[in-house]
Amino acid sequence: MSGPATTPDADPGTRVRDLDEEALLAAFVPLLPVGDATLVPPGDDAAVVAAPDGRFVVTTDVLVEDRHFRRRWSTGRDVGRRAAVQNLADVAAMGARPTAVVVALAVPSDLPVAWVVGLAQGLADVCAPLGVGVVGGDLSGGDAVVVSVAAHGDLEGRPPVRRSGARPGDVVAHAGRCGRSAAGLALLTAHDAGWSGPGSAAGPGADDELVAAFLRPEAPLGAGAAAARAGATAMLDVSDGLLRDAGRLARASGVLVDLDAPAVAFAAERARLAPVAAALGVDVDAWLLTGGEDHGLLATFPSGVALPEPFRAVGRVRPMADASADASAGTATGARVLVAGSPPHVTGTGWDHFARGVPAAGPSSGGAGQPRR
Ligand SMILES: Nc1ncnc2c1ncn2[C@@H]1O[C@H](COP(=O)(O)OP(=O)(O)O)[C@@H](O)[C@H]1O
Ligand SMILES: Cc1ncc(C[n+]2csc(CCOP(=O)(O)OP(=O)(O)O)c2C)c(N)n1
Ligand SMILES: [Mg+2]
Structure with missing residues (x-):
């Protein structure tokens, strides 16, 4: 790594605002796995990824601070893992083999650089063992941490498995x-x-x-x-x-x-x-x-x-x-x-980002984590 007077490794107190964009990228991009299908890795305007099947599966999910994670609960590494799992699960659910992800990041200027480095490590924890490349992304300032991932996958010659194919008797x-x-x-x-x-x-x-x-x-x-x-x-x-x-x-x-x-x-x-x-x-x-x-x-x-x-x-x-x-x-x-043959008897029907009036989780509540708004 070159450039910054204080390197993030040397000083855990280094904040995002202490670095310029190049130095911040230099702190974590080398940690990202290249991936088996990556033809052009991060560094150009876009990456190039092989699509052996000739089609590719693509999906995106966003994680928003205080909606999907809290910084007092989760390390950057936790959030990186969660972001990768959430997106790769959508690729897997189509019956595909995940190949590559890109990661767009908005971060407050006082966020420790170590948090961003941890995020990259968390992405690598999940992606590297699967041969999935983290092939690019984007950086922006923001009032809260937002991690937006797009994931790609290969169908290996099979038809996609959609939500619509279930038949009585299955x-x-x-x-x-x-x-x-x-x-x-x-x-x-x-x-x-x-x-x-x-x-x-x-x-x-x-x-x-x-x-x-x-x-x-x-x-x-x-x-x-x-x-x-x-x-x-x-x-x-x-x-x-x-x-x-x-x-x-x-x-x-x-x-x-x-x-x-x-x-x-x-x-x-x-x-x-x-x-x-x-x-x-x-x-x-x-x-x-x-x-x-x-x-x-x-x-x-x-x-x-x-x-x-x-x-x-x-x-x-x-x-x-x-x-x-x-x-x-x-x-x-x-x-x-x-x-078991009857309408379910539980409080709540699952997560909805925009639902109102659902019981909050915790002691004396029947819900499963939905906040009251
Ligand atoms: N902002 C959006 N623009 C276009 N399509 C969207 C948008 N948000 C969600 N979708 C689509 O709606 C469908 C359901 O989304 P979602 O509930 O987020 O799926 P999942 O739980 O698999 O992430 C998906 O096919 C998704 O691509
Ligand atoms: C701070 C916090 N409060 C509540 C939750 C619970 N929660 C947030 S989003 C969600 C559902 C899944 O997220 P969503 O964005 O709907 O993912 P998708 O269905 O698009 O994959 C749940 C259970 C959480 N993860 N973190
Ligand atoms: Mg989604």
Whole structure:
């Protein structure tokens, strides 16, 4: 690295405003993984990435400070990991192999340079092992940290797996975590509000594991392509909660999704979360059914197909004709999704950035993290 009188490595107090743009880029761009498909890496006006299939999958998601993360909870590295996972999960959900991401960043001038360097490390933590390149981005000043990622993927000759292909009789399967991120968020929110709860209820350090699941979600990013190879008929990643996202799949496919009861579909996860939910006074099934941001994959497969690891059957696709009058009269997402054959009985329907009046998470609340506005 050349240029700055104070290098970020030498002085952890260095702020973004202490560097010029070139020096800031020089502090973190060398940490970014090149990626297997990268033909022209960062440094030019745009990168060039191979698209062996001749088509490419592209998606973007933005993370906004105090909406998706708080700096008092998350390090830069946590946010980098989360930004990568959230975007690569969308690529995986199309049945594609992720190839490259670009990252646009708005940062306040008093942000420590070390936070930005951490962000690059977090992106690298997730992307490098998958051969995914971080091939470029953009920098701007801003009043809050905003991290906008666009991710690309290769379909390797397969058709994309869309939300619309589920057919009655298909098995509904899930891969990855469920409810943990919501539990971690509820714990952080409760601790912020002065709650000093029984980490004891679930064993020492147990809370840490759940908080980590919120701060650094781990998604089954290779399972999307595996599902496609196995013949998945529809798929999406669960970012806004199982009910809400299953509802999107069901609506796109013109079917009903009938999920097994959480105690059956997510028995181990539920047993893990139940004591923590009880300590916080929340409904554990609300975490499982409406908690978002675990970025598991929800897919449908023709019955009889051997489910690829780590998918587990969690329900059945049924024809719309099976909808009871009760279900048809349900909410936007609820109408399409049953739990053990009946309309779900949990508070909240999953995350919506613009919804109002949904209960807040934490002690004595049934919701899964939706703020009251
Ligand atoms: N600002 C936007 N402009 C165009 N399309 C958008 C915009 N925001 C979201 N979409 C599209 O709407 C669909 C649903 O978005 P979203 O709920 O964010 O999906 P996901 O949960 O997979 O990130 C996606 O196909 C997305 O590309
Ligand atoms: C400070 C904070 N409050 C609340 C949440 C919970 N939360 C924020 S966005 C979201 C849903 C997923 O994000 P979204 O932007 O909808 O992602 P997408 O569905 O587009 O992938 C959840 C559960 C959080 N992550 N951080
Ligand atoms: Mg999105």
